[in-house]
Amino acid sequence: MRKLDWSARGRARVYALTVLGTAVCIAVAFVVDSFSFETWTWRWGSDPHNNVIIPLLLAPLFFYLLLNKMRQLSIAHHELAHLAATDSLTSLLNRRAFTEVVEGYIQKMAASSKRQTDALLVIDVDHFKAINDHFGHDIGDEALKQIADAICAGLKEPDLAGRLGGEEFGVFLTTKTPERVAATAEQMRLCVRDIAFAPDGSNHRLTISIGGVIFDDCPTFQELYRQADEQLYFAKRSGRDRVKLSSRHPASRPA
Incomplete structure (x- = not known):
């Protein structure tokens, strides 16, 4: 069964708050109609059923239109934030967003008492300028995609x-042993070599070079x-077409 979306972008919240808002309007109508401010006593009004009928006619439409408009604004804000953080060609995080997420993760780990092994990989396409010069930028863009x-084929959240x-390209691997980091980087290299890239009918091998640092302390992104x-x-x-990794060895560690 599909889970209801109660976020600001989901319809479930619109429907639930519309019902709640209507119920509140009915309750307020009864209070206003039934309470005498002169005698400070409660009494039934002359037409108590109107306290239900009128809010039911007006309140649902008002709350639905208002809440649905707020939902549309939330969706638009989310899409704009996504566009601002995403590379338009590859749909990966852009440099700023990638840097901010990694820095946020490192700061979170710095505030934690536990330590774990993570890694940052920097990946460069070999001889990419030759691809652009020979086939044109459109084909080059297709190669990058x-x-x-x-690169992403072997990644799992929260990588x-x-x-x-x-x-x-940049790849951030979390909670991986050095052996697993090396295996993941090598898998990426081999996956790129296996790409069937034949823009002119004959196969042209694509390769990447990967450099990486494995760490279990809390450095800055720039250091990594x-x-x-x-x-x-x-x-x-x-x-080229190979993986080179190193490990950080901080001079001192907090106790």
Whole structure:
């Protein structure tokens, strides 16, 4: 059975609050009609049934229109927020949103007494400029979309993926052992190699280089990005189409 959506964007809240608002109007009508402010006593009005009929005729329409308009505004706000945080080409998080989410996660872990192993991967498409120069930017964009899908294929919540700009992607892996981080990065590399990219009828292999940093402390995003980018540089200098990972070893840890 489908779960009712009680959020500000759901119809369930509109219907429930319409019924509640109508009931309140009926109750108020009885209070106003039945209470004498002169004698401070309660009495039935001359036409008590009007206290039900009139609110039932007017209140449901008023509350439904008002609440439905508020629901539409909430949906529009949500869609605008989604567009502001999403890369239009790949539908991944854009750089700002990706950075903010990772920073928020690290701050949450800093306030927690437990420590766990996480990782930041920085991914770059090998020789992407040659793809754009040879096939054009439209084909290049199609390649990026296929690569983004391949990168995300093995991810599970709460792992994150984002497009950091151009042909560069970021992946944040949470609660993973170093072995699992290495296996996930290698799976991404192989998934991209398996993409059937043949814009001119013949297959052209797509590859990526991956640099990453594994950590169990609470650094800043910029520190993580710098270390992961260094490993990406090593991966490219070593011949591309490979994974290079490092682990942080903080000088001191809180007790």
